[in-house]
Amino acid sequence: MAIQRLTRQRKAVLEVVKQAHNHPDAAWVYQEVRKIVPNISLGTVYRTLDTLVEEGHLIPLTRAGEATRYDANTDGHLHMICEQCGEIIDLDTQIPDVLSEVRSRFPHLEIKSASLEYHGLCEHCRGHLES
């Protein structure tokens, strides 16, 4: 399901997420997109984000109980979530091979992919917690 029509709204949503450096959620995108398309609706933002995810332009990041956030960097990389400030930090590194061992160990399952993320403190919060 590709984007069939490149409307003002869709251009704006994609633009906003691409420019963003904070892995924004739908509410943040909505707020920002309204500066470009003032009467866009939140429903459209959600629908557009879904479409962009389906097409592979965005990666959705889901966190327990919190709103889904979106990453316009679709190159293979990992994330660390700062447990203090909630920021999501991109880790530009190879994704470790966590599949082959598990696959050979559980041959009756068809393991297609793995998801991996890290938790800890970002540089800023780490410094602030020093006593």
Next chain:
Amino acid sequence: MAIQRLTRQRKAVLEVVKQAHNHPDAAWVYQEVRKIVPNISLGTVYRTLDTLVEEGHLIPLTRAGEATRYDANTDGHLHMICEQCGEIIDLDTQIPDVLSEVRSRFPHLEIKSASLEYHGLCEHCRGHLES
């Protein structure tokens, strides 16, 4: 924050999750616990599950958009989610070391832990999809 009082409700909730073999969510626990404590409220189930998680008796499993499910098996193990039927399969295996490499690569971050889960097809669904 330990359980301060061991009420009927708390006993029942813990019992139900321990007996369950399906990584149940709050609604399922609620439905089952009502067979033991018929007038327990859903709010109490949520509150009790939270408490049990805080105490380390349960591990919460969160999935994009779906209800949080709970695992009474707190030994270190991994999960695979079947993308067909949604079942969560326990993988009793060592958790691969995904920390040391990333830690040495990003020394300015304090990486405390990682979360890792697998996606694919369980034995049953795999068979059913054969053409």
Next chain:
DNA sequence: ATACGTGCAAAGTGTTTGCTTATCT
């Protein structure tokens, strides 16, 4: 006795959806 827990219902949050109107191609 008294702090802590429960039941109930209402409120919250994030997200989806039905429907009519507008718009891209």
Next chain:
DNA sequence: AGATAAGCAAACACTTTGCACGTAT
């Protein structure tokens, strides 16, 4: 022209919370 998208508001699913009453210790 005709299919697809947008706007709006209502509905949704899951979870949390305020408050008065109940109960374990």
